[in-house]
Amino acid sequence: MQTMRIVFFLYDGLTTLDIIGPHDVLSRLPAVEAISVAKDKTPLNADTRALGLTATHTIAEIDSCDVLVVPGGTEGTRIAAADEEILAWIRSMAETATWITSVCTGSLILGAAGLLDSKRATTHWAAIDLLAGYGAVPTKERVVIDGNLITAAGVSSGIDMALTLAATIAGDDIAQAIQLGIEYDPEPPFDSGSVDKAAPRIVELAYGIF
Amino acid sequence: MQTMRIVFFLYDGLTTLDIIGPHDVLSRLPAVEAISVAKDKTPLNADTRALGLTATHTIAEIDSCDVLVVPGGTEGTRIAAADEEILAWIRSMAETATWITSVCTGSLILGAAGLLDSKRATTHWAAIDLLAGYGAVPTKERVVIDGNLITAAGVSSGIDMALTLAATIAGDDIAQAIQLGIEYDPEPPFDSGSVDKAAPRIVELAYGIF
Numbered sequence: 001m002q003t004m005r006i007v008f009f010l011y012d013g014l015t016t017l018d019i020i021g022p023h024d025v026l027s028r029l030p031a032v033e034a035i036s037v038a039k040d041k042t043p044l045n046a047d048t049r050a051l052g053l054t055a056t057h058t059i060a061e062i063d064s065c066d067v068l069v070v071p072g073g074t075e076g077t078r079i080a081a082a083d084e085e086i087l088a089w090i091r092s093m094a095e096t097a098t099w100i101t102s103v104c105t106g107s108l109i110l111g112a113a114g115l116l117d118s119k120r121a122t123t124h125w126a127a128i129d130l131l132a133g134y135g136a137v138p139t140k141e142r143v144v145i146d147g148n149l150i151t152a153a154g155v156s157s158g159i160d161m162a163l164t165l166a167a168t169i170a171g172d173d174i175a176q177a178i179q180l181g182i183e184y185d186p187e188p189p190f191d192s193g194s195v196d197k198a199a200p201r202i203v204e205l206a207y208g209i210f
Numbered sequence: 211m212q213t214m215r216i217v218f219f220l221y222d223g224l225t226t227l228d229i230i231g232p233h234d235v236l237s238r239l240p241a242v243e244a245i246s247v248a249k250d251k252t253p254l255n256a257d258t259r260a261l262g263l264t265a266t267h268t269i270a271e272i273d274s275c276d277v278l279v280v281p282g283g284t285e286g287t288r289i290a291a292a293d294e295e296i297l298a299w300i301r302s303m304a305e306t307a308t309w310i311t312s313v314c315t316g317s318l319i320l321g322a323a324g325l326l327d328s329k330r331a332t333t334h335w336a337a338i339d340l341l342a343g344y345g346a347v348p349t350k351e352r353v354v355i356d357g358n359l360i361t362a363a364g365v366s367s368g369i370d371m372a373l374t375l376a377a378t379i380a381g382d383d384i385a386q387a388i389q390l391g392i393e394y395d396p397e398p399p400f401d402s403g404s405v406d407k408a409a410p411r412i413v414e415l416a417y418g419i420f
Contacts, residue, residue, distance in 0.1 A: 006260075008260060008261060010261065015234065016230045016233060016234060017230050017231065017233075017234035017392060019261075020226045020227050020230040021227065021230075023226060023227075023256070023258065023260060023261065024225065024226060024227035024258075024365065027256075027258035027260045028258075028419050028420065030419075034258055034260035035260055036260055036261035043253065043262075043264040046233070046237075048233065048234075048237035048238075048244055049266075050216075050218065050233060050237045050244035050245055050246055050266065051218060051220065051229075051233065051246035051263060051264065051265060051266060052253075052263065052264035052265075052266070053261060053262065053263060053264070054253040054261065054262035054263070054264060055261060055262075056259070056260065056261060056262070104393075124393060125390075125393060142393075142395070142397045143397070153393050154391070154392060154393025155234065155391070155392035155393055155394070156369065156392045156393055156394040156396070157393055157395075157397075159366065159396075159398075160396065160397050160398060160399065163398060163399050163400065164399045167399060167400075172400065173411065173412060173415055174415065174419075175399070175400060176400045176402035176408060176409075176412045176415075177402075177408075177412050177415035177416040177418075177419050178416075178419060179398060179400055179402050179403050179408075180335075180402050180403060180404070180405065180408045180412055180413065180416040181364070181365070181416045181419055181420040182227060182364060182365035182366045182403075183314075183334060183335060183363050183364025183365055183366055183367055183403060183404065184365070184366040184396075184398055184403040185352070185367075185398075185403030185404040185407065186366070186369075186370065186394075186396035186398065186403070187352045187353070187367075187370050188369075188370060188373060188389060188394055188395075188396065189370065189373050189374050189377060189385070190373065190377075190382065190385060190386045190389055191395075192386035192387075192389050192390050193389050193390060193392075193393060193394040193395030193396070194390070194393065194395040195390065197395065198386060198387075198389075198390045199386075201383065202383060202386045202387050202390055203390065205383060205384065205386075205387035206387040206388075206390040206391045208387075209238050209240075209384075209387050209388060209391055210238065210391040
């Protein structure tokens with residue numbers, strides 16, 4: 001089996017769970033080289049500024065991959081999506097990648113790179129109206145697959161996206177073993193995880209927090 | 211409202227989802243100072259070595275907190291649990307903390323620090339037999355609360371633990387708004403996230419991967 005290179009893209013101000021969910025799933029696949037890539041190797045702030053992430057490689061060092069994962073965020077994502085150096089690198093990754101994936105507003109970076117044109121795609125519920133501006137077909141599902149593009153909804157949905165992709169890459173048994181390894185048997189104490197399930201006052205509150 | 215200090219403890223070789231799950235929940239609480247603490251501020255390797263984490267503060271800089279979150283891992287956790295400087299710092303944190311929490315094998319670090327004696331506690335399913343060695347009462351639940359100690363099961367369970375704690379600290383509405391903010395409406399593609407649900411061959415496979 002040929003080694004697959006999985007690249008986790010990092011940038012300043014990202015939402016860390018967006019990238020760490022897929023990281024903790026896809027890095028466990030057999031026969032993969034899992035690496036992270038950013039403009040440079042200095043510590044990058046989480047959107048919360050409560051910790052930092054560092055990449056193993058710079059974008060200048062990596063010119064191809066099999067799987068690309070692009071996380072979202074808020075202000076940091078807007079800056080990344082306007083950074084021509086980042087967008088050019090993402091386009092070059094897309095030329096070789098078997099799978100191009102995003103979590104949350106990471107899809108807006110893919111959109112800015114021109115990769116969503118006429119594609120079914122999703123993003124965080126609060127940003128779904130922005131997708132059409134990139135020519136995408138906004139799709140309110142947790143994980144949306146269109147050809148070799150997989151976009152996930154908000155933040156935690158990256159775990160479900162990555163398990164789905166893991167099964168496609170390595171088969172259901174491996175994906176299930178990874179699910180067991182991360183003990184992903186969710187027991188949310190509330191049922192307010194989607195905008196269709198949360199009460200209107202909770203939706204209002206969420207806009208104030210994020 | 212007084213500002214609560216929430217400390218995410220980091221060390222080399224940690225499982226990143228263990229800490230990032232709680233981080234992306236608890237950092238969104240109102241009126242909190244969310245910081246990360248490690249022995250020093252150099253980048254720490256994830257257990258996968260696919261990326262690094264950096265702390266905002268060193269253990270020498272932080273001598274009290276309201277909430278402590280201790281993540282797990284494998285070899286890195288064994289090293290941390292044998293590091294007297296780390297254990298002494300954790301004991302000192304426990305003196306002031308309102309809540310002492312762990313995810314996955316992070317509970318074994320709490321145990322090594324002497325904080326689990328006669329306490330109901332949990333950990334990753336593959337490590338549950340180790341808890342009794344620290345005087346704990348092993349408890350196979352996803353989130354276990356005993357007094358001011360909250361231990362969570364493997365890796366992804368930290369999200370459920372943190373939402374439970376968020377509700378205790380700030381009320382159900384805020385916790386639900388955070389759940390919505392991280393769009394935590396899980397749709398795992400398989401139902402193999404606990405050792406009771408996974409087929410025996412999946413359990414075997416998981417031991418080989420992690």
